Amino acid sequence: MRCPCLVGVPYLELVHQLPYCPLCGSRIDLVVPGLCGSCGAAHYRNARPTAGALVVSGDKVLLVRRAIDPWKGHWDIPGGFCNGDELPAHAIRREIQEEIGLDIDITGLLGMWLDTYELDGSTFDTLNCYFLVDPGPDPIVHLDVSENIEARWFTASELPIGDIAFPKHQREILTTWAKQSGSQVV
Ligand SMILES: [Zn+2]
Numbered sequence: 001m002r003c004p005c006l007v008g009v010p011y012l013e014l015v016h017q018l019p020y021c022p023l024c025g026s027r028i029d030l031v032v033p034g035l036c037g038s039c040g041a042a043h044y045r046n047a048r049p050t051a052g053a054l055v056v057s058g059d060k061v062l063l064v065r066r067a068i069d070p071w072k073g074h075w076d077i078p079g080g081f082c083n084g085d086e087l088p089a090h091a092i093r094r095e096i097q098e099e100i101g102l103d104i105d106i107t108g109l110l111g112m113w114l115d116t117y118e119l120d121g122s123t124f125d126t127l128n129c130y131f132l133v134d135p136g137p138d139p140i141v142h143l144d145v146s147e148n149i150e151a152r153w154f155t156a157s158e159l160p161i162g163d164i165a166f167p168k169h170q171r172e173i174l175t176t177w178a179k180q181s182g183s184q185v186v
Contacts, residue, residue, distance in 0.1 A: 004173075020116050050126050051129050055096065055102065063151040063159075064101070065151075066147075067146060067149045075160045075164055076166070077168070080129075092129075100143055101143070101144075104133040109130070111173070112130070114128070
């Protein structure tokens with residue numbers, strides 16, 4: 001539910017705008033980063049960290065199909081938001097256990113990508129950290145169907161690249177993985 005004080009503010013501008021100072025409560029309509037004109041507090045523009053995993057078994061990677069918005073019904077790389085006191089490497093172990101019931105070993109960091117996240121009328125920056133992970137031999141997925149309706153293993157040539165959630169960064173991630181695996185995305 002969108003706050004009534006933000007009516008008329010275009011979604012994408014919310015990435016940059018702070019209508020009220022969270023410290024003194026003054027109406028400031030600040031374009032961040034900047035200072036509150038009332039109390040002088042500095043306000044920054046920080047991306048929220050997320051962690052995602054390329055769960056790789058043999059020549060295949062595991063994708064899940066989202067049960068919830070945003071991008072409901074689209075294929076997604078499993079993962080989620082980090083808690084405030086949680087490193088991305090810890091968040092991804094927790095998320096993979098919660099979402100698909102697998103215990104994983106992290107084998108490498110694929111990279112970090114920026115994007116924006118839009119839900120219920122708010123938009124914010126995300127810093128998305130993607131790990132390569134090993135689910136061990138013969139992994140058996142136990143799907144949390146409240147988050148995802150399906151899980152499937154894909155080779156690089158089978159990737160549903162036209163039906164990917166968060167395509168602004170996730171297409172590039174899957175292409176990067178495919179290239180590192182010596183394969184081409186069709
Ligand atoms: Zn202030």
